[in-house]
Amino acid sequence: MLDVEQVRKDFPMLSVSMHDHPLIYLDNGATxxxxxxxxxxxxxxxxSYSANAHRGDYDLSHRVxxxxxxxxxxxxxxxxxxxxxxxxxTYGASDSLNLVAYGYGLTHLQEDDEIILSFQEHASNTxxxxxxxxxxxxxxxxVTLDQDGQITLEHIKETINEHxxxxxxxxxxxxxxxxxxxxxxxxxxHQKGIIVVVDGAQSVxxxxxxxxxxxxxxxxxxxxxxxxxTGVGILYGKLNLLEETSPTRLGGGSNSRxxxxxxxxxxxxxxxxxxxxxxIEGVIGLGSAIDYLTQLSxxxxxxxxxxxxxxxxxQLLQLDNVIVYNPDAQGPIAFNIKGVFxxxxxxxxxxxxxxxxxxxxxxxxxxxxxxxxxxxxxxxYFYNTREEIDQFIEICKKGxxxxxxxxx
Amino acid sequence: MRSxxxxxxxxxxxxxxxxxxxxxxxxxxxxxxKINMNSETCIDDIDIQVKIEDGVIxxxxxDGEACAISTASTSILSELIKGKTLEEAKYIIEQYxxxxxxxxxxxxxxxxxxxxxxxxxxANRIKCATLGWNGLSQIIDEQKxxxxxx
Numbered sequence: 157m158l159d160v161e162q163v164r165k166d167f168p169m170l171s172v173s174m175h176d177h178p179l180i181y182l183d184n185g186a187t188x189x190x191x192x193x194x195x196x197x198x199x200x201x202x203x204s205y206s207a208n209a210h211r212g213d214y215d216l217s218h219r220v221x222x223x224x225x226x227x228x229x230x231x232x233x234x235x236x237x238x239x240x241x242x243x244x245x246t247y248g249a250s251d252s253l254n255l256v257a258y259g260y261g262l263t264h265l266q267e268d269d270e271i272i273l274s275f276q277e278h279a280s281n282t283x284x285x286x287x288x289x290x291x292x293x294x295x296x297x298x299v300t301l302d303q304d305g306q307i308t309l310e311h312i313k314e315t316i317n318e319h320x321x322x323x324x325x326x327x328x329x330x331x332x333x334x335x336x337x338x339x340x341x342x343x344x345x346h347q348k349g350i351i352v353v354v355d356g357a358q359s360v361x362x363x364x365x366x367x368x369x370x371x372x373x374x375x376x377x378x379x380x381x382x383x384x385x386t387g388v389g390i391l392y393g394k395l396n397l398l399e400e401t402s403p404t405r406l407g408g409g410s411n412s413r414x415x416x417x418x419x420x421x422x423x424x425x426x427x428x429x430x431x432x433x434x435x436i437e438g439v440i441g442l443g444s445a446i447d448y449l450t451q452l453s454x455x456x457x458x459x460x461x462x463x464x465x466x467x468x469x470x471q472l473l474q475l476d477n478v479i480v481y482n483p484d485a486q487g488p489i490a491f492n493i494k495g496v497f498x499x500x501x502x503x504x505x506x507x508x509x510x511x512x513x514x515x516x517x518x519x520x521x522x523x524x525x526x527x528x529x530x531x532x533x534x535x536x537y538f539y540n541t542r543e544e545i546d547q548f549i550e551i552c553k554k555g556x557x558x559x560x561x562x563x564x
Numbered sequence: 565m566r567s568x569x570x571x572x573x574x575x576x577x578x579x580x581x582x583x584x585x586x587x588x589x590x591x592x593x594x595x596x597x598k599i600n601m602n603s604e605t606c607i608d609d610i611d612i613q614v615k616i617e618d619g620v621i622x623x624x625x626x627d628g629e630a631c632a633i634s635t636a637s638t639s640i641l642s643e644l645i646k647g648k649t650l651e652e653a654k655y656i657i658e659q660y661x662x663x664x665x666x667x668x669x670x671x672x673x674x675x676x677x678x679x680x681x682x683x684x685x686x687a688n689r690i691k692c693a694t695l696g697w698n699g700l701s702q703i704i705d706e707q708k709x710x711x712x713x714x
Contacts, residue, residue, distance in 0.1 A: 499607055499631035503689060515607040529629050530607050559579055559632060562689065563571040563682055 158452060158460045164539050166191040166448075177509025180544045185330050185358060185488045185535030186513055187380045190445075194383055197444035198437045209436055210409055210427075224436060227443030228426075234446050235375065236366040237392055244391040244398065244426040245434055249357040250280035252376030252391035253324075255429065256353050257284035259401040260374075261322060267293035270319040274299045274307055276329035281355045281376075285324055295319070305332045305482065309340045316348060323352045327359035327375075331533065333487025335359070342371045351397070357381055358487050361449075362537075363458040373397055379438060384445035388438035391429075398425040407431035457538045462486060464536055468545045477555050481531060488535035493555035498530040504558045505532075508551050568671070568678055577679040581636035586643050590627050597706075601628075601699040603691055608634045612699040616707060621645050621653055626696060633680075633689050638696025640676045650704050657701050664693060 164170050169189040172179045181189060201223070207216040209224045228240040237243060246252045261271070261284075271285050273296055289296055299307055299315045307325065316323075323345055328335050342352045354372040359365060361382035367375055374397065379388035393401065403410055403422065410431035414420040422428040449457065469483045472491060481490040493501045498514035505512050513533045534548065554560075567573050590598075596613035603609070610628030614621060624642040641660075645653040660677055662669035666684045683693040 497631040499692070500633070503631075503633075503686070506688065559575050562578070562633060562686055563575055 158456045158538060160460070160539065160541055163452065164541075166193065167539055168192060168195070170539065174509040174511065175507055180508075180510040180540075180547060182534040182536060182540065182544070182548060183511045183513050184381070184537040184540075185533060187386065188361065188383050188537055189539065190383055190385070190441075191448050193448055194385070194441050194444045198385060198441045201437050201440045208433055220436060223443070224434070224439055227439050227446075230443050230446045231390055231392075234365075234450065235360065235392060236368050238368065239395070241425055242367075242392050242395060242398070244393065244429045245439055246376075246389035246391050246429075247387055247435065248380075248389035249355065249376045249378040250389070252374075252389045253280050253353070253355060254284045255391055255401070255404055256324075256374045256376070256393075257288045258404045259429070260351070260397065261285065261288040262291065263402050264400070265289070265292045265294050265321055268319055269294045269321040270297050270317065271295070272297050272299055272312070272315050272320055272323040272325070274325055274329075275301060276305070276307070276332055276334075277324070277326055278330050278355060278357070281324050281326060281353075285322075294321075299325075304334070304484070305329075306334045307336045309337050309344060312341050313344060316345070316350065320348065320350050323350055324355070325352070326355040326357075327365070328362070328487040329485075330358045330488060331490055331531070332482045333358070333485035333490070334482065335363075335486050338370045338372055342373075346371070362461055362487070364454040367392055379442040379445060382445055383448055385435075385438045385441040387435045388442050390442075395425065398429075401429075403429045403431065405429075405431045409433075452538065460538050461536055464540060464542065464545065465489065467542055468534070468536070468548070471545070471549045472552065475549070475552055478552050488533045490531045490533055491552075492531055493552060493558070496555050496558045498532045500558045501532050501555065503562070504554065504560070505548070505551055507560070508547070510548055510551060512548075571682075574679040574682070577640075577676050578632065578636040581639040581676075582632040585626075585635055585639040587623075587625050587639065587646075588627055590625055596623070596625070597703050599699050599703055601695050603634075603695055607631075608692060608695050610634065610638060610695060610699070612638070612696060612703070614700065614703050616650070616703075619650050621648055621650070624700070630695070631692050633683075633692035634695045637677070637680055637693045638699075640679070641696050641700060644675060644677060645700065650707060653700065654704055657697055657704075660697055661694070664690060 167189045205216050205219050207220050209220045228243045231243045232240045271289055273282055275298055297315050300311045302308060325336055327338055338354055345352050351373045353374045356375045356377040360377040373394050375392040377390050380386040410423055410428050412421045412423050472478050472480050477494045479492050502512055502514035515530050590611055590613055596615050598613050601610050608630040610626050610630050613625040615623040624646055626638050644656055656673055659669045659673055663681050664683050680693045683690055
């Protein structure tokens with residue numbers, strides 16, 4: 157069992173106040189807090205072995221190289237990737253998805269090809285595909301959602317036709333929070349020669365993920381949503397596909413030779429994608445975050461979060477003044493206080509030290525589906541407690557007094 | 565306590581303008597200058613239409629998706645500046661911004677808009693309380709550029 161009280165001591169941010177109240181941080185879908193061990197790992201690099209990676213011929217640089225590459229192996233183990241070469245370091249999940257769209261999509265898609273997206277997708281799994289399809293004369297198709305907003309394999313099958321080349325879909329949506337049937341989708345798509353790109357930004361931090369079992373072709377996620385620092389992302393790709401993917405940035409570290417006539421020999425995967433000095437302290441922080449999560453056990457984190465979410469939703473459903481849009485999902489809780497614009501609600505929560513998010517959540521296509529333009533989003537992590545949920549529920553009850561927040 | 569300092573009264577003003585916004589609803593009249601104010605940092609998204617004749621604001625309309633603070637502040641603005649010259653409107657906007665950013669301001673001229681005098685204590689709502697006001701300000705500034713000088 158996860159010992160939450162013990163875990164909370166690891167997070168300095170959990171002793172911070174906001175608006176004169178102890179912080180209750182329920183915006184983990186946006187970013188997560190960092191344990192002391194991650195902060196220390198970064199400080200240690202900055203204060204005792206700062207040097208560049210892949211460059212120097214001296215002890216310090218060698219240590220950086222080893223630590224850096226060791227994190228690649230940790231990431232591979234964490235998501236059960238066959239080799240560390242399957243792991244490309246980027247600057248965030250958005251950057252990873254852009255790399256797939258421009259490095260693979262742009263070089264493989266032809267006129268009349270189709271890309272399947274869903275209305276649940278985050279802007280970073282939508283806008284790059286819009287642009288690539290515009291450039292190549294492709295079409296975007298949207299998979300229909302069922303009445304709860306879920307994606308089923310049947311809906312995917314209906315949307316696939318002989319033009320379909322890529323399906324780009326989230327593992328867990330950042331608004332509706334449903335776990336999509338990626339394994340089944342991949343199995344079906346692969347029979348048709350379709351590539352499946354998975355946005356794992358909201359799944360990898362919260363549950364055990366096994367890329368070999370899912371059999372997805374690409375998986376993108378961010379370090380900062382899993383207790384790591386901002387500015388580091390991960391792209392997992394199958395080796396043959398990464399080899400076919402073109403780098404979208406060129407420069408030092410990604411080439412082995414080049415000549416004045418313009419001839420360039422690129423390094424092998426994944427180095428060919430990682431031109432320029434990487435975010436070394438960020439990657440080191442990510443390694444430490446993976447150690448931390450692994451030691452707690454992703455399975456236990458997942459179970460704890462599911463029970464905490466259930467606890468929160470059950471109480472929300474008892475409130476007459478609250479609408480919950482996704483009671484049976486696993487990820488963020490999407491809700492509104494009736495008659496209160498989401499931004500006003502978020503402001504009210506702020507007054508009580510509770511951080512939640514209001515808005516479209518970077519998924520602006522979903523509005524038509526939900527029949528509401530904006531929602532509040534409470535997203536939990538393993539360091540949140542039932543006591544925090546209780547306080548959150550108390551504020552939901554105060555919804556009508558949202559203007560008090562303005563005068564508070 | 566002066567009624568101007570009573571938060572309950574200020575709260576009522578805001579609530580009244582939020583629940584019953586004045587001058588809400590857009591027109592197809594081509595004589596109106598239109599601007600969309602889409603806040604980059606939050607979700608408020610309002611359209612503003614202004615009819616200006618001979619340097620006087622004849623009408624102000626707005627609509628969109630917005631929180632209580634931006635809806636009410638824009639509604640109050642619409643009442644304050646109707647019938648005012650561009651110069652007068654500019655002065656009112658300037659006083660309002662002075663209040664929002666905690667500078668000296670002319671309380672009299674702001675009338676109900678003083679309901680927003682606490683905004684500076686809620687820094688995350690400044691963008692809401694100024695969205696409509698910034699929109700009108702932009703329209704007025706564009707007028708100046710377009711107008712021939714005497």
